[in-house]
Amino acid sequence: MTDQVLRPDGTGFYLAGGELSSTGPDEQTMTGTPPVDFSVTAGLFGNTEIDLTLASWSSARTDDPDSVRSEEGRLVLPLRTQPVMLNSLPSKVRVQLRAGAGLPQAEGAWLLVLHFRNRAGSSLTWQASLPTEAFGTGWLAPLADLLTIDDTEALAQTPSSTPASPTITVVHHANDEYYELLVDGQQAGLLVYHLIGSRLSITHTVIEQTFRGRGLSWVLVGRSLDDIRTQSVTVSNYCAVVSRFIEKNPEYADILGAPRPAPTS
Structure with missing residues (x-):
């Protein structure tokens, strides 16, 4: 799987989006913005004191609280992501979640999905069920080890969705x-x-x-x-x-x- 990510020509994958979903939100929570503060960070160049934010969601800072939705009994939060190159990141990232009252905080109650794409029309998905460590100081999660290759033909039909590399x-x-x-x-x-x-x-x-x-x-x-x-x-x-x-x-x-x-x- 590492060979699919770290390409010798440097054409790695970009983080193109993601979502955090939870099971069993109560009705009161769904009437407003759910009290959630979530982040996925990576230590820049291996330095744990300088964090690069890959994805985040905060009920206190989101500009689009209406984007929160309920799907088949699950609370779904679309994440803010940065279009950073995957091959510039370490193999592990830190995942941290703070959920307010009324939202589950048990093992496996939250699912994190991140989508990676490249200009050639290929895509990767990183999906993980959050353990209890994610609710404390943070879960040091493997990145490359949990990536799976998606259907490249389906992605090739929507090339406009691939984010451009900033100049x-x-x-x-x-x-x-x-x-x-x-x-x-x-x-x-x-x-x-x-x-x-x-x-x-x-x-x-x-x-x-x-x-x-x-x-x-x-x-x-x-x-x-x-x-x-x-x-x-x-x-x-x-x-x-x-x-x-x-x-x-x-x-x-x-x-x-x-x-x-x-x-x-």
């Missing part, structure tokens, strides 16, 4: 002393620095609220540092995000401290 670019605004992260042309984040003479001081990194939880801060930091490496400057860092990035990617540690001569062509 991510980082632009250096040297005159204004910042790097700008763009997602499909929309500003998603900034890495700001201050340059005095040959001393470049990185001050902070910020990602817009609507783009958080996708690992974009590390994309911004990585590409910015790659560009800074080509400049003849001495680099100081005062940004916690950059510090964590370098800690997990020690090949960038040499950027800090000593002046770096610009490479010769």
